Amino acid sequence: MFRCFYVLVFFTFFINLQAQKTNKDVLFTVAKEPVYSEEFIRIFNKNLDLVKDESQKDVDSYLKLFVNYKLKIKEAQAKGLDTMPTYLREFESYKKQLAKNYLTDTKVTEALVEEAYHRLSNEVKASHILIRLDEGASPQDTLEVYNELLKLKERIENEGYAQVQKDVHDGKKVYAENLGYFSAFKMVYDFENVAYTTKVGEVSMPFKTQFGYHIVMVEDERDSRGELKVAHIMVANKRDDKQQNSKTRIQEIYKKINQGEAFSSLAKQFSEDKSSVEKGGELVAFSGGELSSSEFEEVAFSLEKEGQVSKPFETGFGWHIIKLIKKTELASFDAMKPELEGRVKRDSRSKLINTSLVNNLKERYSIKGNPEGLRYFETILNEGYFLGNWSLPQDFTSNKILVVIANKELTYKDFGDYLFENQRRVSTKKAFDILVSENYEDFINANLIQYQEENLENENEDFSHIVTEYRDGLLLFDLMEKEIWNASQTDSVALKSYYKTHKNNYIWNQRIDADVASASKKRTIKTVKEMLGNGQSPESIKEALNKNDKVYVIFTSGIMEKDHQALTSDMLFEKGVSNIYRHDNAYVVANIKDVLPKTHKIYEEAKGQISSDYQVVKERLWLQELEQKFPVHINSAVLAKVKANLKTK
Secondary structure, three states: OHHHHHHHHHHHHOOOOOOOOOOOOEEEEEOOEEEEHHHHHHHHHHHHHHOOOHHHHOHHHHHHHHHHHHHHHHHHHHOOHHHOHHHHHHHHHHHHHHHOOOOOOHHHHHHHHHHHHHHHHEEEEEEEEEEEOOOOOOHHHHHHHHHHHHHHHHHHHHHOHHHHHHHHOOOOOEEEEEEEEEOOOOOOHHHHHHHHHOOOOOEOOOEEEOOEEEEEEEEEEEEOOOEEEEEEEEEEOOOOOHHHHHHHHHHHHHHHHHOOOOHHHHHHHHOOOOOOHHHOOEOOOEEOOOOOOHHHHHHHHHOOOOOOEOOOEEEOOEEEEEEEEEEEOOOOHHHHHHHHHHHHHHOOOHHHHHHHHHHHHHHHOOEEEOHHHHHHHHHHOOOHHHHOOOOOOOOOOOOOEEEEEOOEEEEHHHHHHHHHHHHHHOOOOOOHHHHHHHHHHHHHHHHHHHHHHHOHHHHOHHHHHHHHHHHHHHHHHHHHHHHHHHHHHHOHHHHHHHHHHOHHHOEEOOEEEEEEEEEOOHHHHHHHHHHHHOOOOHHHHHHHHOOOOOOOOEEEEEEEEOOOOOOOOOOOOOOEEOOOEEEOOEEEEEEEEEEEOOEEOOHHHHHHHHHHHHHHHHHHHHHHHHHHHOOEEEOHHHHHHHHHHHHOO
């Protein structure tokens, strides 16, 4: 986690690092290699609002970070990390993924984004029947499936979907499923398109997706349910006797809510979702389909009025109670547009974008073909191609030019290899001239996109800057992993030595082993205090006081430090029954069975923090070594100009 965060920070801080190196002011040199002021100013201004540490907004402090970064990159290059095969493979993978954002048709993308937003604004409820069919199915098999679905369509229209579903669903070849409500991006695009273009109450004609052939019955359409802000209290399922322990505890909490106790107060005291407990159980706002738990989402969206509280329910994470804080409509198109663009490009609808892109590239780059070459390939194909065992003949003409895209020459061998690699995709026999023509078209399209990708760094300045970001960022990651992170985790001798010399940094504060009771009413907690003083156990106290299906007291037991959520900051750590304290709109009293003194943590208990602290020290010493190895000289006159420039902005 730390590693990914570290690299992400530098990906953010040091984008667009390449500046033209002529007629520029040199801000500093690293081992006589110049770094230009324009580069630093651009980075500083771009990231100023992203820096949370106020000290880093100071030019001198930020410059120190930038110098350290340059030192590390210099060291990585000196060690040859930029030539390692693993690094080169990873970089090329990143570069290829990044290029997808630039290999697109803007107009088509914008149309698809607008369509996606409209569909996110309107959910459809549908059921479908799918008959599985392989991609290579014969025309006869395809026709049979198509006709079978036409019959099922007619049956649904006459008998209703439920009866047909019962008759045909087998979960193997035929799937008849109720899909519920969904919106854009929840289904493959071909399926989504038909669902959104079929009228409510109607059954679509058969259509094809990657899974086979479908028909869809659209049952309803409704506006988007928008976005929810909720709070929850969670009791995690325990491995031992979970139904009794977790369910009983959540029911106790629910009863206290119904008795008028504050939801946020109970969440702070008893919720086991540590990420939300400090906020009284509040979660980040979400919309339909965003949560990993559909059970949680359905209960949340079933709440209608702000302040409404659900009954306890179970998910894979445990038992929950939800309180609705706020319901808002779907965000505006402008607000969602950047997110939607990314989703459209990752979705199956991107095929439409690719088709338009290829058509544009055909107009942009010159293509000079060789018709004679296509006729040659028609003569060397044979029936083995349809069986997947065709190969290029021994006397194959390989070096002759087949086509030229801009200044890139593609030979007979390039297309021959393409035909060879794609022969197993051919499912039906067709005339060789048609086969060659279809493959040639696909071959040209693929190479047009590849040619643009190969030249993106020269054609697109923004892409070039971001490629540099990835290049240096990955290099930095490899260096830090080798020099700092791995060493800090595996060098047990150094870690134990660091622990011995910094033992006072790893302390258990004073703790108590206690049973802490919480009640909303003071008279109840007074009774609890008296019962604890008489030696009664939490179980017997709960049995005595929590009657008539009402919960008046909840206990939290275990070893706790001063900052434990069940305790108050002013509670005295003394053996015996404590005073009564006011705590989050409730009252608490503790039976302190033992007081554990302040003591050093043993090495195993503190190992994670030791490793983290050791990394900081090790990196600081390492940077001092790099400064000796690669001398840094800062041009004070240029730095003064930089500061003046930044102050005027």
